[in-house]
Amino acid sequence: MTENSSKPRIVVLNTRAANVHSVEKALRKVGADPIVTSDPAELASADAAVLPGVGASDAVMTALNTLGMTEPVKEFAASGKPLLCVCVGLQVLFDSSEEGELPGLGLVDGKVELIPTGMTDELGAAMKVPHMGWNEVQFTGDDASRNPMFKDIPQGSHFYFVHSYRCVPDQQAEVAATSNYGIEICAAVAHGNVVGTQFHPEKSGDVGLQIYKNFLDLASNSTN
Amino acid sequence: MLTRRVIPCLDVDNGRVVKGVSFVDIRDAGDPAELAAFYNAEGADELVFLDITASSDARNTMIDVVEKVSSEVFIPLTVGGGIRSVDNMRQMLEAGADKVAVNSAAVANPQLIEDCAKEFGAQCVVLAMDVKRVDNPVISELEGYGSVPAEWMWQVYTHGGRRSTALDAVKWARLVTELGAGELLVTSMDADGQKTGYDNELLSVISDSVTVPVIASGGAGELDHFYDALVEGKSDAVLAASLFHFGELRVSEVKSYLAERGIPMREV
Numbered sequence: 419m420t421e422n423s424s425k426p427r428i429v430v431l432n433t434r435a436a437n438v439h440s441v442e443k444a445l446r447k448v449g450a451d452p453i454v455t456s457d458p459a460e461l462a463s464a465d466a467a468v469l470p471g472v473g474a475s476d477a478v479m480t481a482l483n484t485l486g487m488t489e490p491v492k493e494f495a496a497s498g499k500p501l502l503c504v505c506v507g508l509q510v511l512f513d514s515s516e517e518g519e520l521p522g523l524g525l526v527d528g529k530v531e532l533i534p535t536g537m538t539d540e541l542g543a544a545m546k547v548p549h550m551g552w553n554e555v556q557f558t559g560d561d562a563s564r565n566p567m568f569k570d571i572p573q574g575s576h577f578y579f580v581h582s583y584r585c586v587p588d589q590q591a592e593v594a595a596t597s598n599y600g601i602e603i604c605a606a607v608a609h610g611n612v613v614g615t616q617f618h619p620e621k622s623g624d625v626g627l628q629i630y631k632n633f634l635d636l637a638s639n640s641t642n
Numbered sequence: 643m644l645t646r647r648v649i650p651c652l653d654v655d656n657g658r659v660v661k662g663v664s665f666v667d668i669r670d671a672g673d674p675a676e677l678a679a680f681y682n683a684e685g686a687d688e689l690v691f692l693d694i695t696a697s698s699d700a701r702n703t704m705i706d707v708v709e710k711v712s713s714e715v716f717i718p719l720t721v722g723g724g725i726r727s728v729d730n731m732r733q734m735l736e737a738g739a740d741k742v743a744v745n746s747a748a749v750a751n752p753q754l755i756e757d758c759a760k761e762f763g764a765q766c767v768v769l770a771m772d773v774k775r776v777d778n779p780v781i782s783e784l785e786g787y788g789s790v791p792a793e794w795m796w797q798v799y800t801h802g803g804r805r806s807t808a809l810d811a812v813k814w815a816r817l818v819t820e821l822g823a824g825e826l827l828v829t830s831m832d833a834d835g836q837k838t839g840y841d842n843e844l845l846s847v848i849s850d851s852v853t854v855p856v857i858a859s860g861g862a863g864e865l866d867h868f869y870d871a872l873v874e875g876k877s878d879a880v881l882a883a884s885l886f887h888f889g890e891l892r893v894s895e896v897k898s899y900l901a902e903r904g905i906p907m908r909e910v
Binding site for chain 2: 436437439440443444446447472473474477535539540541543544545546547548549550551552553554576578579580581598599620621622623624626627
């Protein structure tokens with residue numbers, strides 16, 4: 419993209435989650451000009467959108483419901499334009515979560531359950547919940563067959579995770595990446611244009627920024 | 643598998659990193675953003691910035707620091723020092739911090755931990771504690787905190803280690819995690835600055851008492867100290883300040899050493 423061509427309209431949904439600002443900064447770093455908003459009307463004219471989230475799923479759903487954003491997000495997902503959902507943003511794509519009482523967006527079939535406690539790792543240490551830190555991620559398929567959101571990322575790269583609940587999609591084909599924390603952790607979900615990561619790409623150094631680059635490329639294509 | 647983390651800690655006074663060595667690739671060793679970028683390139687898994695500015699008027703200076711660092715460096719960033727309220731914490735998170743460490747204010751008002759965890763999620767709340775082993779503690783100071791070891795205790799200190807409290811470190815660790823602290827940063831005042839190793843006994847007792855990650859702090863001097871804190875001390879992360887800052891050891895060196903000894907490490 420040349421300096422003069424207009425940048426895609428990327429909307430970061432302000433769910434009041436603590437990572438909204440980090441997502442915005444990561445997008446700026448890769449050359450995007452994101453709009454952080456809680457106005458559902460902005461979503462309708464967006465080329466691509468990010469749904470950030472940390473903390474509790476009910477907090478994100480409450481924010482979406484209160485802002486009148488729940489239906490617009492579902493409509494955006496149905497539009498075929500790129501929607502990147504991060505951490506709890508991924509978890510609210512499901513029907514419901516063990517963590518919360520509010521129904522989720524119901525865009526992906528499956529469940530969200532608590533990571534079991536009481537396991538020990540290879541060093542004999544207790545595995546803590548939340549699963550917090552850098553873990554190795556295996557993407558499903560090679561670079562060519564992967565969802566374009568995950569291209570140009572070396573297999574086995576480390577990404578930064580902070581979560582206590584894990585997603586279990588009904589369709590194994592929708593699991594785009596996995597990680598191991600005593601049990602299998604679904605690290606990413608690809609449901610067509612709707613992609614979610616359990617890890618935080620905005621906090622995962624260069625490999626994380628690559629995801630935002632890929633997202634920006636997809637957004638640029640989506641303007642055509 | 644989940645890697646162990648190596649975390650440099652930087653002291654910031656009035657927006658400037660407190661004196662350290664000039665690494666070849668750094669022009670201004672006092673610039674927080676430049677040092678953050680340096681440590682990031684070295685493979686630091688996370689950064690801790692500690693605001694040691696005495697005056698509370700200078701709080702906005704720290705917000706600018708966080709804003710600038712988080713626009714350039716995309717690894718987790720913890721900010722501590724002088725955090726007294728939910729609003730203080732919000733300002734830091736909005737400026738780009740991922741976690742905020744509370745210490746003295748949480749001792750004065752433990753409710754702060756619960757309030758912050760409810761507002762932002764437990765993962766944002768790091769409880770920092772400065773701990774000293776005290777023989778024959780004065781029991782009258784300890785009323786209201788249940789039984790303590792008769793001979794000695796691990797006592798919690800506040801205000802940069804200047805003020806003692808009646809709190810037993812292990813009980814305090816349990817209480818704060820129940821209130822919603824998502825991680826503990828445990829500094830041994832006995833080991834701090836000695837370069838004879840972390841207080842692994844303290845670390846392992848605390849680590850066994852809670853279900854959240856523990857960051858070891860205070861005492862690192864040699865490579866094997868980091869290994870011991872992770873294995874004997876059962877810590878999830880190891881933090882060092884002056885050792886990295888004065889170039890005695892490099893983050894990359896520590897990480898290669900730990901990886902060679904079988905500790906899972908993130909490759910950069």
